[in-house]
Amino acid sequence: MARTILPFGPQHPVLPEPLHLKLTIEDEIVVEALPTLGYVHRGLEKLCEVRDFNQMVQIVERVCGICSCLHALCYCEGIEQIMGVEVPRRAKYLRTIWGELHRVHSHLLWLGLFADAFGFESLFMQFWRVRERIMDIMEATCGNRVVVSVNVVGGVRRDLSPEQCQWIEQQLIISEKEIRQLQTTILNDYTVKKRCCGKGVLTKEQAYQLGAVGPMLRGSGWAQDARQTGYAAFGELGFEPIVEYDGDSYARCAVRFRETLQSFDIVRLAIARMPAGETAANVEGANEDDTPRIISGNRGGIMQSYNRDKHHSITAAPPPDLDIPAGSLAAKVKGKPDGEAVTRVEQPRGELMYYLKGVGSKNMDRVRIRTPTFANIPPLLAILPGCELADVPVIVLSIDPCISCTER
């Protein structure tokens, strides 16, 4: 049978994102896949030359709609490292809460789209119905549903009142109940298993060698999650990544499903332990010494440090410092970032990395963003050859592609 080249995307009924793959097909079997990137390139990194470092927060949020909060968090942590800003503890907890809510809504979105990819329309609607509750929480607490715009350099812009915390907890209880009802369907249903089990297997060695990140990596048996590095409040919350060992589409789906439930627990724990106090640092003339500093973000970037047995010990709930009055919510950061920083946070899709370089002016010299989907494309290309054409949509979706992130 002669080989045929089939263009897959950028517009394809099953793809939520404009990914273009050139598939070489032989008898309905994929023998080669070549990606083309750049369809939605917007040049957001370049904007750092004309917008100042505070305005960049709103710009990096727009790199990706679904995980906007985590992009801003990663960027702000980087700038805070360069400028030596100490973020109030309450702000760290609030960032964790909103970040995890973003993970929940992103995973629910993905679970729905994944169900849609193998034709399970009603499951798609059920997941999105639950997601709507999370979006409501976002709108009520942040002021917007998707691009929440709560992070600023030095802290967060909004606070949660005790009533809001209570309301969030109630909503989470309902959502969790609804999600658990869907658990048997998404994880045990015959049709779902038939379409996912054993499809697109990424072995443990391949995952490591090709640099997979996020659920893709954890689905292949590596217990690696950037949250282990303890950014925001994760250092105090005792976090352990969720791992599956099969490396197929089903394992990745299971990782995301279990992570959704785990994120609920993290949000609850963070609300319970959230100390009172300020939500934003007030920084004047930070970073006096002008020698550029390289601060490698989030301590230790090598695989060995992600030993499965090593996890952060759960610290006892710290006494809330109740008598500090809540200060101004808008951070007043004076001074200019001068130095370099690398920060990593765990996005719903995997590890997000920012490299920031400031040269003491209000514009950043360089903002380099490496998004998880970019890291997950090489593994995707490795698992596509050998699969049937009908499985391509499921496998492509199983990496949770976010092409707007990748192309910025």
Next chain:
Amino acid sequence: MFNMTKNVVANLFAKSSTRLYPFAVRGHFEGFRGTLHINIDECIFCRTCQIKCPSQCIAVDNKAGTWTCEAMSCVYCGVCVDVCPTSCLSMSKEHRQVATEKQTMAYQGVPKKKKKEAAE
């Protein structure tokens, strides 16, 4: 299989989760950033909002006393509301109506006189 059937039956008798949109509108939560408003009488034309706006959609002319905002390029981040020294900017929770043409919010205020002029 049985689980989903149970679910389907439950959904058949449950209240619909969608709304008949133009007749049933959800409304917004308190604190939603819907539309930007300015109380032009309190504006001192300091241009802080113009400088801080990430989408650079505000133009303030302190000589003529005009404040204009390209409503279509505003991303409703609320930064200008946070930074305005006289708190004359505010956000209401109703979102801006759809439009067929590009809209600009233009306001004419009284520019603050210089100290010398004010003394005369």
